[in-house]
Amino acid sequence: MKLKHSLFTRRQFLNGLIGGWVGAFLASLVYPVVKFIFPPYKEPDEVILPLSDFQDMPPNSVKNFAWGSKLGLVKKNDDGTHFAFVGVCTHLDCNVAYMDDQRKFFCACHDGWYDENGINIGGPPPTPLRRLTLVITEEEMIVKKESPEETS
Amino acid sequence: MKKGLQTWLDERFGLSGITDFMTKKTVPLHKHTVWYYTGSAILLFFAIQVVTGFMLILYYKPTLEMANASVARIMTEIPLGWIIRSVHSWASSFMIAFVFVHLLSIWIAKSYRRPRELTWMSGVLLLFISLFFGFTGYLLPWDDLSFSATKVGTDIPRAIPVVGAWVTKLLRGGEDVTGDTLTRFFGIHVCMLPVFLFILLAVHIYLVQKQGMSLPLEAEDNQEKVKEIPFWPNFVFREMIVWLLLIGILFSVAIFFPPSLEKAADVMAPAPEGIKPEWYFLFLFQTLKIFPAHVLFVSGETLAVLLMLFAVVMFFFLPFFDNKPTGTKGKVITLLAYVFILYALIMSVWSLL
Known part of the structure; x- marks a missing residue:
C-alpha cells in the first residue's frame, strides 16, 4: 500500500525500519569484537635502567635496551655524553644497527642510512631516528619519552 | 544481481533442494511447541561460544x-x-542449562522413540561433549579453584576397575595435574571437541530435518487437529524474538556478574577450602561425597562411579529400553525423569550448604 504523496510503500518503510534496526543491533555486537581484537599498545613514559650496565661502554658504541616492545639504543659519544634513540627505522619499522667504523646507523631492510646523531642521510628513511631524553642520576639511567628538544 | 548470484550458486551447489525444503518445512503448533525453541537456543549459545x-x-x-x-x-x-x-x-552455563532442558523435554515427551533413536543417541553424545567442553574450559584460567577442581575431576575415573588409572593418566598427561594437563585440556577444548561436536551436530540436525518435528503424545491422538506454521519465515521470526531475549539476559548477567580470577595455581600449595566444580557437576560431586568409604567389600568411590557409569549407559540406550510404539504413555520413564530432576536439584543444593 502506498499513500498518494508518499515516497515509498508501507512495506518498504517497514522493511527499512526492521533492516536498520537489525543492522544497528548487529553493529552493537560487532563493535566490542573489533575493539577486543586489537590489543592496546602503550608506549612507556620512561624506562629506568641501572647505570652500571652502561658505564663501561667505549666511546662511539651503542647498547640495546627495551623501550616497551621496541628496540632502544643508548649511544656513547666521543665526548662521553650519551644519546638515546628508538632503534627503529622511520621507513618501514625495521631495527637499525650502528656501524661504528662508519659512524652511521644502518637499516638493512631497504638500505637506509642515518648519521651518528640519528639524522637520515641516505636511502628511503623520511625522518631522523626518534631521539629520547636521557637523564643520568647517580645510579640510574632514566630514558624519557620526549625528544631532547622538547625538554630543553 | 541478487537473483543472478542465486542462480549462479544454485547451478553449482544445487541449493534449491535445501531452500525448497526449508520453505516447505512446517512446525506444529500445540501447547508443547515451546520446547521446540530450546534446540535453537542451544545453537545460539554455541555460536556465541565459537565467536x-x-x-x-x-x-x-x-602454558x-x-x-x-x-x-x-x-x-x-x-x-x-x-x-x-x-x-x-x-x-x-546457559548452553548447558538449555541442553538439560532440551533433553528433559524430549525424555518426558518420549520423542526418542522409533524412528528417532539415533537422534536421541547423538544428542546424548552432544551432551557429553558439552560437559567435557565445560570441564576442560574450567581449568584454563589456571587459578587455585580451577586447578583443584580439575585434580578432583580427573581423579574420579581412577575408581573404575582395571582401566581407571589409565584414564586418569590419559586425561592428565601424567600422574598429576601439571602444565602438561593445561596444554592438553586446551587442545581438547579448542581443537578436538569442536570437531567432534560439529560432526555430531550435523548428524543430529540432519536427523531432525529428515524425520520432522516429533509430536507430543496427546497431539498425536487427534492428529488432524494439529495446526502448523511455516518454518520460514514464521517460526524463525518467533525464534529470533527468543534469541533476542536470551542475548539480553546473557549480556546483562555477564556484565553484572563477571567470573573471578584468583591468583595463579601453585602446584605445591594445599587445596583451598570450599572447592566446587561448575554447577552442572555439583550433583555428581555431592553423590561422590556422600558415599561411605566402604560398602561391603568394595570402596564407596568405586561403587558410586560404577553406578554413575551404569546410569549413563542406560540413559544412552534409553530408546531401546523404552521401545513402545509412539502413543503409549510410558509412565515409569516419565517418573524417572522427575526423579532425576529432583535428585539433581536436592544434591546440588545440598553440596552448596
Missing part, C-alpha cells in the same frame, strides 16, 4: 607460566576483554 572463543584465543596462552597472567591481561588490559571472557563463561 567469543575465537576472540579469547587471540590472547590466551596455554603453566602464562595461562593465569594471560587471562588477567584479558580481564584488565584488553579493550572489553572482561566482557568477552564473562560472556564466554556465562554462555557455557
Whole structure:
C-alpha cells in the first residue's frame, strides 16, 4: 500500500525500519569484537635502567635496551655524553644497527642510512631516528619519552 | 544481481533442494511447541561460544607460566576483554542449562522413540561433549579453584576397575595435574571437541530435518487437529524474538556478574577450602561425597562411579529400553525423569550448604 504523496510503500518503510534496526543491533555486537581484537599498545613514559650496565661502554658504541616492545639504543659519544634513540627505522619499522667504523646507523631492510646523531642521510628513511631524553642520576639511567628538544 | 548470484550458486551447489525444503518445512503448533525453541537456543549459545572463543584465543596462552597472567591481561588490559571472557563463561552455563532442558523435554515427551533413536543417541553424545567442553574450559584460567577442581575431576575415573588409572593418566598427561594437563585440556577444548561436536551436530540436525518435528503424545491422538506454521519465515521470526531475549539476559548477567580470577595455581600449595566444580557437576560431586568409604567389600568411590557409569549407559540406550510404539504413555520413564530432576536439584543444593 502506498499513500498518494508518499515516497515509498508501507512495506518498504517497514522493511527499512526492521533492516536498520537489525543492522544497528548487529553493529552493537560487532563493535566490542573489533575493539577486543586489537590489543592496546602503550608506549612507556620512561624506562629506568641501572647505570652500571652502561658505564663501561667505549666511546662511539651503542647498547640495546627495551623501550616497551621496541628496540632502544643508548649511544656513547666521543665526548662521553650519551644519546638515546628508538632503534627503529622511520621507513618501514625495521631495527637499525650502528656501524661504528662508519659512524652511521644502518637499516638493512631497504638500505637506509642515518648519521651518528640519528639524522637520515641516505636511502628511503623520511625522518631522523626518534631521539629520547636521557637523564643520568647517580645510579640510574632514566630514558624519557620526549625528544631532547622538547625538554630543553 | 541478487537473483543472478542465486542462480549462479544454485547451478553449482544445487541449493534449491535445501531452500525448497526449508520453505516447505512446517512446525506444529500445540501447547508443547515451546520446547521446540530450546534446540535453537542451544545453537545460539554455541555460536556465541565459537565467536567469543575465537576472540579469547587471540590472547590466551596455554602454558603453566602464562595461562593465569594471560587471562588477567584479558580481564584488565584488553579493550572489553572482561566482557568477552564473562560472556564466554556465562554462555557455557546457559548452553548447558538449555541442553538439560532440551533433553528433559524430549525424555518426558518420549520423542526418542522409533524412528528417532539415533537422534536421541547423538544428542546424548552432544551432551557429553558439552560437559567435557565445560570441564576442560574450567581449568584454563589456571587459578587455585580451577586447578583443584580439575585434580578432583580427573581423579574420579581412577575408581573404575582395571582401566581407571589409565584414564586418569590419559586425561592428565601424567600422574598429576601439571602444565602438561593445561596444554592438553586446551587442545581438547579448542581443537578436538569442536570437531567432534560439529560432526555430531550435523548428524543430529540432519536427523531432525529428515524425520520432522516429533509430536507430543496427546497431539498425536487427534492428529488432524494439529495446526502448523511455516518454518520460514514464521517460526524463525518467533525464534529470533527468543534469541533476542536470551542475548539480553546473557549480556546483562555477564556484565553484572563477571567470573573471578584468583591468583595463579601453585602446584605445591594445599587445596583451598570450599572447592566446587561448575554447577552442572555439583550433583555428581555431592553423590561422590556422600558415599561411605566402604560398602561391603568394595570402596564407596568405586561403587558410586560404577553406578554413575551404569546410569549413563542406560540413559544412552534409553530408546531401546523404552521401545513402545509412539502413543503409549510410558509412565515409569516419565517418573524417572522427575526423579532425576529432583535428585539433581536436592544434591546440588545440598553440596552448596
